[in-house]
Amino acid sequence: MTYYIADSAVFIMGNCDLDSSLIITVPSVAEELKSGDASLRFDLAKEGGLRVEWPDPEMVKEVRKMAELTRDSEELSKTDLEILAKALEYRDKGLLLTDDYAVQNVAVQLGIQVKPIAQKKIKDIIIWQKQCIGCKKTFDKGDVCPICGSPLKKKRKKSRKEKSYF
Template identity: 90%
Template sequence: MTCYIADSAVFIMGNFDLDSSLMITVPSVADELKSKDAELRFDLAKEEGLRVEWPDPEMVKDVRKMAELTRDSEELSKTDIEILAKALEYRDRGILLTDDYAVQNVAVQLGIDVKPVAQKKIKDIIIWQKQCTGCRKTFDKGDVCPICGSPLKKKRKKSRKEKNRS
């Protein structure tokens, strides 16, 4: 049976009509819910069977490793990493519900099915790099160019079309 790994967007947007007993999330998602409506949707889902589970630490390591490879690690919050780890645990029978493009980018690289909540699904899988705004040299990470001291800006290193897995 398919289960749904719910990112905070599910509770923030509130436009997903799913059986809560098929949904799983991580405890830190609750910390991202700022509106009373989102908190209420989260509480109601818990009453209706939403499972709140801690992510497997080994899966967290795998997610961090992939996020480093795609260079999305700077964009991902603790909650993003945990929700990706939980989705990785359920990869064979789960669908990750998220609107976050960095989360989607890492998820598809890990072989996780993704369904957006209110946004469009990513079309390209992206590997990022940093480029100096001064001397134009490229680097894997950092905020300041070690050569000339100018700021580094995020830039696509390469991308490829996401296979339609729906």
């Protein structure tokens, strides 16, 4: 049996025709639903058996570690971390439903299967770095160059095709 770990996009987009009893999400997803339609879809899914579970704190730590390695940590919200942690718990029998590219990037690095809702799936796994727009030096993190004081912008450090991560 496959479980579907759902991020907010499942309820926002509303084009997911799955058995609600096979869908699992985290409590913070409900907090992200701003429209009445998205909230209604969430409530209907709950009535149909949607499971709302807290993520395992150890899994959250593992996700944070991977997000630091890929340099996606600045892009991930608390909800993103929690949904990734829940997907990691169900890695062997689950499929993460998300349109978020940073979430997908971290997920595939963790060996989590991903299916987008409305966007395209990522093709490459990306490791990010920061590059100074002034002196062109590169850094792993930060917003301001410690050498010349110019802003740092995000840049691909390396990437590889998504299928090669196993």
